[in-house]
Amino acid sequence: MSAPAGPVNRGSALPLRVEVARQLSRLRTRWVGVLVVALPLLLVAAFALGGEDDGGDSFVDLATSSAVNFAVFALLAASGFLFVVLVALFAGDTVAAEASWSSLRYLLAAPVGRRRLLAVKAVVAAASSTLGIVAFIAVCLVVGWVAYGWGPLTSPLGDALGAWEALGRLGLATAYVVVQLTWVGALAFWLGTRTDAPLGAVGGAVLANILSAILASITALGDLRAWLPTYDAGAWTALLQPAVVWDDMVRGLCTSLILTVVFGVLAVIGFERKDVTS
Template structure:
């Protein structure tokens, strides 16, 4: 069933359209830097002023720009369609006739969401590296700590940042899976997931809600900048992984509780 679901995911035009949209982010940023004299000092996203000197930073900027909105939107599309999409098309009850339990079906659906999160981040980071190489060339990376990494270590550090971002999306994917069990209208679920991601980031920016910040699934989304130091500061990675694991467990349990008792009529 997992192989079948993955095949269905990657043969959809919608999936490749989402990948193309993500890949366009570093392309547009790279072209903007290339045709201009560079951004005014102090303006633009972090690391943008380093792109022209080292194309590797284009991948970092692309990820930094996409984490708040573009990546959550793509995850919302896939997660929101996971169960609600099957129900709206009338195929959910046929899936349940397969020799797999409802818990097993939920695990398969979430595994597909996880694979999509990893693939989306890989496409974005890979496009950033390739476009940066073509437009600006690649040099050993100078980290925030002032240390310089060789090319091999620099590529490994980009891969580590991509892994951090992929982990950051797992909690949102679990929330989306749960919301998808509540409705037969996938578009509404997708919108709800996207709005929730934006609302969590707005709440995280309000000092009046300091008590809530450690519990928001978006709290550590941009903490991957700590990976651009020597030695690597792992605190953000560990805190982010623990937080996302908590959301996966809680909303995975809620999704099972809802789906296991749901009357499937379509």
């Protein structure tokens, strides 16, 4: 007679490599990869079709002066909406898609503990979002280097940073954008645990970001605007100056991380109580 099966180790179910493979096989992941490569090329083509600039003093006017300037412009252009959608897509779709496919109940019957399932999916979603943003900036640097050459970073205020120092500042700016957007990912992830419609979770997080940005632009709200997660979304531009002022960035990171924890806790509590077998 064969020995009886021992207890199932729930902690070993759904390893990270399996979830990574599942996400890489998704069509939306492939489309994000295409976008990361294609968009910088489209930006270069747009500048080429537009001809020479007028010598203005905005990031758009300075984008073609060097590879770092081009990457900074791309970061500025993408961080307001494109990266928001990218983060919301990876975070909001990961659990809700399983529910819409009716495969979530089978994952939990594997068995996979609910907290482990959320942890694995959250880690892979965060890694995918970060990789997408970092890859986009890296492609922009390479494309900008080929198209405009390697040179110093020139800010609209006339300040200049050496190319390698500017590269380090760009890395810090990218890291700030990634961390600052964690609240969007956490909100989308929480919504994804509450609905079977992936687009609802993704759209809800994007809409929340848009509403926060609108409210942050209303000066009549005074100091209340500082509590909005998008108020300091662009604070990373302080890194482009020779002397960096960190106050706004610290506040922006703290606000985002607090909201990330809140939405993360709500996701865990709500998912543990959710009936996913009905």
